[in-house]
Amino acid sequence: MSYAGKKVLVTGGLGFIGSNLAIRLAEEGAEVVIVDSSVAGCGANLHNIAPVRDRVRLIPAAVCEMGSLGEALARTEVIFNLAGEISHTHSMEFPERDLQINAVAQLQFLLACRQYARGRRIVYAGTRQVYGAPEYLPVDESHPVNPIDFNGVHKAAATTYHLLMSRSGDLDAVVLRLTNVYGPRMALNIPCQGFLSNFLRRLLLGQTVEIYGDGNQLRDPMFVDDAVEAFLRAGEAQPLPARIYNVGGPEALSLAEVASLAVAAAGAPGPVYRPFPEHQKAIDIGSYYTDWTRIQRELGWVPQMRFAEGIRRTIEYYRRELPHYLASAADPTCDLPEHIGFRRRLRYHAL
Amino acid sequence: MSYAGKKVLVTGGLGFIGSNLAIRLAEEGAEVVIVDSSVAGCGANLHNIAPVRDRVRLIPAAVCEMGSLGEALARTEVIFNLAGEISHTHSMEFPERDLQINAVAQLQFLLACRQYARGRRIVYAGTRQVYGAPEYLPVDESHPVNPIDFNGVHKAAATTYHLLMSRSGDLDAVVLRLTNVYGPRMALNIPCQGFLSNFLRRLLLGQTVEIYGDGNQLRDPMFVDDAVEAFLRAGEAQPLPARIYNVGGPEALSLAEVASLAVAAAGAPGPVYRPFPEHQKAIDIGSYYTDWTRIQRELGWVPQMRFAEGIRRTIEYYRRELPHYLASAADPTCDLPEHIGFRRRLRYHAL
Numbered sequence: 001m002s003y004a005g006k007k008v009l010v011t012g013g014l015g016f017i018g019s020n021l022a023i024r025l026a027e028e029g030a031e032v033v034i035v036d037s038s039v040a041g042c043g044a045n046l047h048n049i050a051p052v053r054d055r056v057r058l059i060p061a062a063v064c065e066m067g068s069l070g071e072a073l074a075r076t077e078v079i080f081n082l083a084g085e086i087s088h089t090h091s092m093e094f095p096e097r098d099l100q101i102n103a104v105a106q107l108q109f110l111l112a113c114r115q116y117a118r119g120r121r122i123v124y125a126g127t128r129q130v131y132g133a134p135e136y137l138p139v140d141e142s143h144p145v146n147p148i149d150f151n152g153v154h155k156a157a158a159t160t161y162h163l164l165m166s167r168s169g170d171l172d173a174v175v176l177r178l179t180n181v182y183g184p185r186m187a188l189n190i191p192c193q194g195f196l197s198n199f200l201r202r203l204l205l206g207q208t209v210e211i212y213g214d215g216n217q218l219r220d221p222m223f224v225d226d227a228v229e230a231f232l233r234a235g236e237a238q239p240l241p242a243r244i245y246n247v248g249g250p251e252a253l254s255l256a257e258v259a260s261l262a263v264a265a266a267g268a269p270g271p272v273y274r275p276f277p278e279h280q281k282a283i284d285i286g287s288y289y290t291d292w293t294r295i296q297r298e299l300g301w302v303p304q305m306r307f308a309e310g311i312r313r314t315i316e317y318y319r320r321e322l323p324h325y326l327a328s329a330a331d332p333t334c335d336l337p338e339h340i341g342f343r344r345r346l347r348y349h350a351l
Numbered sequence: 352m353s354y355a356g357k358k359v360l361v362t363g364g365l366g367f368i369g370s371n372l373a374i375r376l377a378e379e380g381a382e383v384v385i386v387d388s389s390v391a392g393c394g395a396n397l398h399n400i401a402p403v404r405d406r407v408r409l410i411p412a413a414v415c416e417m418g419s420l421g422e423a424l425a426r427t428e429v430i431f432n433l434a435g436e437i438s439h440t441h442s443m444e445f446p447e448r449d450l451q452i453n454a455v456a457q458l459q460f461l462l463a464c465r466q467y468a469r470g471r472r473i474v475y476a477g478t479r480q481v482y483g484a485p486e487y488l489p490v491d492e493s494h495p496v497n498p499i500d501f502n503g504v505h506k507a508a509a510t511t512y513h514l515l516m517s518r519s520g521d522l523d524a525v526v527l528r529l530t531n532v533y534g535p536r537m538a539l540n541i542p543c544q545g546f547l548s549n550f551l552r553r554l555l556l557g558q559t560v561e562i563y564g565d566g567n568q569l570r571d572p573m574f575v576d577d578a579v580e581a582f583l584r585a586g587e588a589q590p591l592p593a594r595i596y597n598v599g600g601p602e603a604l605s606l607a608e609v610a611s612l613a614v615a616a617a618g619a620p621g622p623v624y625r626p627f628p629e630h631q632k633a634i635d636i637g638s639y640y641t642d643w644t645r646i647q648r649e650l651g652w653v654p655q656m657r658f659a660e661g662i663r664r665t666i667e668y669y670r671r672e673l674p675h676y677l678a679s680a681a682d683p684t685c686d687l688p689e690h691i692g693f694r695r696r697l698r699y700h701a702l
Contacts (some may be wrong), residue, residue, distance in 0.1 A: 092519075095512075099458055103508070107450055144495045148518075153511045157454070160504045161446075167499075168443075168633060282519060 002236060004029035009076040011035045011063050011109070012042070012083035013056075016186045017125065017178075019048030020224045021080055021231050026052040028232075033072050035083070037062035039101065042085050043187035047324035064108035066115075073116035078235045081109070081162075082125040084155070088283050089192035091151035102154035103161075110161050114170040122162065123234045126175040128246070128288060130156040137218070138252070138291035141177070141244050149283040163243055174234040176227075179248035179290045183224030183310060184317035188325050195255060196221060199262050204318050209263055209271040212280060215256030218287035220249035223305035223313075233299040241298040248290020250303040258307065265312040353587060355380035360427040362386045362414050362460070363393070363434035364407075367537045368476060368529075370399030371575045372431055372582050377403040379583075384423050386434070388413035390452065393436050394538035398675035415459035417466075424467035429586045432460070432513075433476040435506070439634050440543035442502035453505035454512075461512050465521040473513065474585045477528040479597070479639060481507040488569070489603070489642035492528070492595050500634040514594055525585040527578075530599035530641050534575030534661060535668035539676050546606060547572060550613050555669050560614055560622040563631060566607030569638035571600035574656035574664075584650040592649040599641020601654040609658065616663040 008025055012018040013034030026032045034056055038044040049056060061068035063083045073079070084102050085091065091098035113122060131139055132146035147153045162173035182196040188204065190197070199209050230247045253261070259271040276284070295301045318325065359376055363369040364385030377383045385407055389395040400407060412419035414434045424430070435453050436442065442449035464473060482490055483497035498504045513524035533547040539555065541548070550560050581598045604612070610622040627635070646652045669676065 092515075095458055096455075096462070099455060103454065104447075104450060107446055111447070145497070147511060148515070150512075150515065153508050153515070157504050157508050160498060161501075164443075164499070164501065164504070 003232065005031070006077050007031045007033075007075050008078045008080060008235070009033045009035060009072060010080045010082065012044075012081075012125070013058075014038060014044035014046060014048055015082060016043050016048070017181055017224055017227055018080070018082040019045075019185050020183065021082065021228045022049055022056055023052050024228050024232070026055045032056040033059060033076065035059045035061055035063060035069060035072070037065075039085070041087070041090065041190055042083075042101070043190060043193070045185070045187065045325070047321070048185045062105060064105040066108065066112040069112055070116045073113060076117055076120065079113060079117065079120060079122040080231055080235060081106075081122055083109075084125065084158075085151065086127070086194075087190075087192045088129060088149045088151045089280065091149055091154070092279065092283060095150040098150045098154050102151065103157045106158040107161055110165055110171065114165060118170060119172055121172045121174070121235060123231050124159065124162045124173060124175045126159045126177040126244075127152070127155050128177050128179050128248075128290065129285070130159060130177065133285045134288055137287060138248075138289045139246065140291035141242070141246055141294055148285065159244075166243060172240065173243060174237070174240060175244045176230055176234060177244065177246045178222070178227060179288065180219055180221050181224055181227045182221050183314050184321075185224070186314075188318070195219075195258070199259060200314065200318065203262060203266040203268050203315065204322060206268070208269060209259050210274045211255055211259050211271050212274055213276040215259065215271075215273065216254050217284070218252045218254055218289050219258060220252050220289035221258060221307050221310070222247065222249040222303055223310035226303040226305055230295060230299075230301050233295075233301050237299055242294060245295040245299070246290045246292055247295060247301070248292050248303065250306055252289035253307060261308050262311050262315075265308065266315050354583065356382070357428050358382045358384075358426050359429045359431060359586070360384045360386060360423060361431045361433065363395075363432075363476070364409075365389060365395035365397060365399055366433060367394050367399070368532055368575055368578055369431070369433040370396075370536050371534065372433065372579045373400055373407055374403050375579050375583070377406045383407040384410060384427065386410045386412055386414060386420060386423070388416075390436070392438070392441065392541055393434075393452070394541060394544070396536070396538065396676070398672070399536045413456060415456040417459065417463040420463055421467045424464060427468055427471065430464060430468065430471060430473040431582055431586060432457075432473055434460075435476065435509075436502065437478070437545070438541075438543045439480060439500045439502045440631065442500055442505070443630065443634060446501040449501045449505050453502065454508045457509040458512055461516055461522065465516060469521060470523055472523045472525070472586060474582050475510065475513045475524060475526045477510050477526040477595075478503070478506050479528050479530050479599070479641065480636070481510060481528065484636045485639055488638060489599075489640045490597065491642035492593070492597055492645055499636065510595075517594060523591065524594060525588070525591060526595045527581055527585060528595065528597045529573070529578060530639065531570055531572050532575055532578045533572050534665050535672075536575070537665075539669070546609070550610060551665065551669065554613060554617040554619055554666065555673060557619070559620060560610050561625045562606055562610050562622050563625055564627040566610065566622075566624065567605050568635070569603045569605055569640050570609060571603050571640035572609060572658050572661070573598065573600035573654055574661035577654040577656055581646060581650075581652050584646075584652050588650055593645060596646040596650070597641045597643055598646060598652070599643050599654065601657055603640035604658060612659050613662050616659065617666050
C-alpha cells in the first residue's frame with residue numbers, strides 16, 4: 001500500500017464503511033478529509049471516527065454543496081465516494097428522498113469533481129442491488145442491471161454517471177458493487193438497514209433474532225475490513241484494468257445459517273421464524289452471492305474473514321461501544337432536513 | 352379502437368409524438384387533456400395541435416406541478432406519458448437539466464398519478480437509447496440496459512419507476528421503447544434532436560444534407576403514425592401481456608440510404624460526407640434496429656409506413672406549414688427556465 005502522505009477524501013466518512021475506511025487510511029498515514037452532512041437515516045455517527053478524530057479533517061457538508069468542497073477537492077489525489085442512503089425499504093417509502101441523495105446529489109458532486117479534481121481517481125460504493133433478482137449465481141459483472149427498488153434505480157444511475165464521466169476523461173472512476181457488509185460501526189438504531197443490522201440490534205438488546213420466511217435464501221456477508229481493503233486497492237490500481245468490480249464475502253450462507261452463527265457468537269437463544277412481511281417480499285431478491293474472481297484476478301483482492309469470526313469481533317465491538325450507538329437514538333423519531341426532500345417523520349427504533 | 356368518449360391525458364402533448372397522438376385521439380372521439388409546460392428545447396409548439404385546438408383541453412403545467420393536475424388525473428382513464436427531453440447530446444452538456452426533466456419530474460408525476468389515478472393504465476414513451484450500443488441485432492426486449500449518455504440513464508430510471516409502481520399495483524404501466532421517429536410536427540429549430548430532424552431542417556432550408564462518417568450505421572426510422580398506433584394499442588390492451596415493448600420501423604436502412612431517400616423525396620442535391628464530430632462519436636451507438644416481434648405477437652402491431660413514402664409526406668407537411676416551425680425560432684437563443692435547472696443559454700439554429 002502506498003497511502004502514506006497521500007491526500008484522500010472520503011464522502012460519507014462518518015458512516016459505517018466510510019468511517020472504517022477513513023480510520024484505515026489515517027493509520028496508513030494518508031491525509032484524510034471526510035465530507036459528511038450527517039443526513040438522518042444514513043448512518044453517520046461522529047463516534048465512528050473516534051480513533052482518528054484528531055488526525056482527520058471533517059467537512060460537515062453535503063456532497064452537493066460545492067462551495068464548501070472546491071478547495072478540498074482540488075488538493076485531493078484519490079476520492080472515495082461512499083455518501084448515500086442504503087436502505088431499499090426506505091427508498092420504497094420515500095423514493096424522492098432516495099433520488100435526491102443517491103442521484104441528484106451524486107451528479108452534482110461529480111460535476112464538482114470534474115471542475116476541481118479533473119481526471120482524478122474516484123472509487124464509488126455501488127451495490128449488488130442494481131442487479132435485482134439474480135438470473136444466475138454467483139453474480140458476476142456481466143449480469144444484467146435490473147433493479148427492483150428505487151434505491152437500486154438510483155444507485156444504478158449514479159454508477160453510470162461515474163462510468164460516463166470516465167469515458168469522457170473527466171474522472172477516472174472505479175465502481176465496487178458491494179454485497180451485504182457487516183462489522184463494527186454499522187448503524188444499529190436505524191430501521192430497514194438490512195438483515196445484518198437487524199440481527200445485531202436484536203442480539204445486543206437481548207431480543208430473539210427473527211428470520212422472515214424459511215431463511216433458505218443465500219447471502220455472502222462481507223466483513224467491513226475486507227470491503228475497506230477492496231477500496232484501498234481500487235484507489236491505487238495503475239493501470240486500472242476495469243471500472244466495475246463485484247465485491248463479496250468468502251462464503252455463501254443461508255440466512256438461517258447467518259442467524260445461527262450470529263446467535264452462537266452472542267451466546268443467545270433463537271432464532272425464530274416469522275412470515276415474510278408483504279412490503280419486504282416485494283423487494284426481496286431471493287438468493288445472492290458474489291462472483292469476485294475479477295477483482296481477485298485483476299487487483300489481487302480476496303475476502304479474508306469468515307462470518308463466524310467476523311460476527312464475533314463485531315459483537316465484541318458493540319458490547320464495548322454500545323452506549324455510543326444508543327446515544328444517537330435518544331430521540332426515537334427524527335425530522336429529516338427539508339432540503340433533501342424527506343418531509344415525513346422517520347420512526348427510529350428506540351434502543 | 353375504442354377511444355370514443357374515453358377520458359385520456361397526454362403529457363408532452365404539444366411536442367412531436369404527443370401532438371400527433373393527441374390529434375388522433377381527438378379524431379377517435381376521446382376527451383383529450385394535454386399537459387405541457389413548453390419547456391424550451393423539448394419541442395413543444397402550439398401550432399402542432401391546430402387541427403384539434405378547439406376540441407382538446409390544454410393545461411400549461413409541468414408534469415411535476417401536482418396542484419394543477421390532481422383534478423384532471425382523477426378523471427383520466429388512460430394516461431399517455433410523453434413529456435421529456437429527447438436529446439442525447441444536450442444531456443451530455445446539461446446532465447442536471449436532463450435529470451430534472453426525465454427523472455425528478457417523472458417521479459413526481461408518477462407519485463401524483465398514484466395519488467389521483469391509482470391503478471390506471473399509463474403508457475410511457477421510452478427509448479431505444481437505454482440499450483446503449485447494441486450487443487446484437489435486431490434488439491429485442493431482453494437486451495441488457497446499458498445507457499451510454501445521461502439521457503439514456505434518466506430514461507432508464509423513469510422506465511423502472513413505471514415498472515416498480517406497476518409491481519406494487521400503484522399504476523398499470525406499459526413502456527414503449529421507441530426507435531428514431533420522424534414525421535410531421537418534429538421540432539426543426541432545436542439542435543441535437545437526432546439525424547432525422549437535422550436532415551429535414553437542411554433540406555427545407557435548401558442546404559445540403561450532411562452525413563457524419565461513412566453513413567454505414569443502420570437505423571430503422573419509424574413514421575409517427577406508426578408510433579401513435581402503438582401508443583393506442585398499448586393504452587387499451589386487456590389483459591396486458593407484457594410491460595415493455597420495443598417499437599421500430601419496417602426497414603433497416605443505412606444513414607446513407609436514409610439521406611439519399613430524403614434527398615430524393617425533396618428533389619435536392621447531396622448528401623455530402625463529413626468527419627464525425629468528437630462529441631457525437633462519444634455517444635454514437637453504431638447500428639441499431641428493432642426486433643418488434645413481441646408487440647406484433649401480443650398487440651397485433653406492425654409498422655406500416657416505409658421510409659420513402661413517410662419522408663415524402665413529411666416534407667410535404669413542412670413545405671405547407673414551415674412558417675409555423677420558423678416562428679418559434681425567431682429568437683435564435685432562448686433562456687430556459689431556472690426551475691428546471693437549465694441556467695445556461697441554449698443556442699438555437701436560426702432558420
